[in-house]
Amino acid sequence: MSVLAGNPPVALTIAGSDSGGGAGVQADLKTFAAHRAFGTSVITALTAQNTVGVRAISAVAPEFVAAQLEAVLDDLPVAAVKTGMLATPETVALVARFAPRLPNLVVDPVLVASSGDRLFTADAERAYLELLFPHAAVVTPNLREASVLLGRDVLDADDAVKAAADLAAYGPRCVVVKGGHLRGSAEAVDAVWFDGRTSLMTAPWIDTANNHGTGCTFAAATAANLAAGAELPVALAEAKTYVHAALSRSASWSLGAGHGPLGWGPF
Numbered sequence: 001m002s003v004l005a006g007n008p009p010v011a012l013t014i015a016g017s018d019s020g021g022g023a024g025v026q027a028d029l030k031t032f033a034a035h036r037a038f039g040t041s042v043i044t045a046l047t048a049q050n051t052v053g054v055r056a057i058s059a060v061a062p063e064f065v066a067a068q069l070e071a072v073l074d075d076l077p078v079a080a081v082k083t084g085m086l087a088t089p090e091t092v093a094l095v096a097r098f099a100p101r102l103p104n105l106v107v108d109p110v111l112v113a114s115s116g117d118r119l120f121t122a123d124a125e126r127a128y129l130e131l132l133f134p135h136a137a138v139v140t141p142n143l144r145e146a147s148v149l150l151g152r153d154v155l156d157a158d159d160a161v162k163a164a165a166d167l168a169a170y171g172p173r174c175v176v177v178k179g180g181h182l183r184g185s186a187e188a189v190d191a192v193w194f195d196g197r198t199s200l201m202t203a204p205w206i207d208t209a210n211n212h213g214t215g216c217t218f219a220a221a222t223a224a225n226l227a228a229g230a231e232l233p234v235a236l237a238e239a240k241t242y243v244h245a246a247l248s249r250s251a252s253w254s255l256g257a258g259h260g261p262l263g264w265g266p267f
């Protein structure tokens with residue numbers, strides 16, 4: 001048994017609960033643990049969800065989200081933060097007010113689950129752009145989220161490159177437009193805008209239906225790497241490698257009738 005010398009880095013997820021354990025807070029805490037970060041959580045919504053879809057959502061009142069944030073931040077040395085499902089524009093505004101206390105802020109603007117179920121108030125997405133993006137170290141929309149945020153189609157790698165640059169105008173230090181829903185390529189391609197330049201980040205494509213929670217896992221791994229002191233480009237590259245490994249581990253599992261979870265480890 002190995003014993004850690006000193007304290008582990010502390011990471012915080014501000015996100016919704018996925019009862020099925022594949023996405024949301026559950027995915028984030030498992031990802032933090034796999035990175036040897038001490039995970040803390042502020043829950044913004046409960047979802048009754050499984051590998052097939054989302055059956056019901058109950059948003060947590062913003063005052064109670066604030067109470068959770070105060071409790072964690074008043075006591076624990078949080079070194080990086082990931083936001084996932086924030087559910088309502090009121091909660092986006094609240095998290096933005098806490099931004100000065102949220103170091104290394106990774107914003108995954110969760111709007112719609114891959115199952116097609118909405119996870120954020122319709123037509124209120126500008127709250128993300130105007131209130132939260134300016135505080136982010138990195139924002140990580142998928143293709144559909146980039147489309148909704150920009151009000152135009154983002155369908156292929158060229159569109160993703162342009163979208164990353166356009167979203168950067170809202171003030172985050174870095175933008176990753178994730179290409180996990182691009183089809184017909186041997187590679188999983190993401191567009192990254194950083195320091196005024198756009199590049200592509202790639203990994204071999206894993207052919208599996210067990211892809212529920214890839215976005216949560218990527219953002220949480222990035223936050224865990226930042227909490228451990230990694231520079232942003234390294235944090236992103238290592239998160240990409242980790243998602244690939246986690247997808248490989250669970251590729252042949254059959255947990256649930258729909259899109260199954262990732263193998264975060266140590267399985």
Ligand SMILES: Nc1ncnc2c1ncn2[C@@H]1O[C@H](COP(=O)(O)OP(=O)(O)O)[C@@H](O)[C@H]1O
Pocket residue numbers: 114141142143178179180181188189190203204205206207208211213214215216218240243244247
């Ligand atoms: N089948 C796959 N094989 C390899 N990488 C993947 C696969 N699906 C998604 N990814 C990667 O997982 C990360 C999350 O992307 P994506 O699935 O688009 O996010 P979301 O879950 O938010 O829709 C990205 O780095 C993407 O390239």
Ligand SMILES: Cc1ncc(COP(=O)(O)OP(=O)(O)O)c(N)n1
Pocket residue numbers: 015016017018023024025047049084085110112113114115119211212213214215216217
């Ligand atoms: C509670 C909760 N949060 C986030 C998601 C979306 O997860 P994500 O990894 O972005 O994507 P998919 O698994 O839907 O592809 C969720 N479903 N539930």
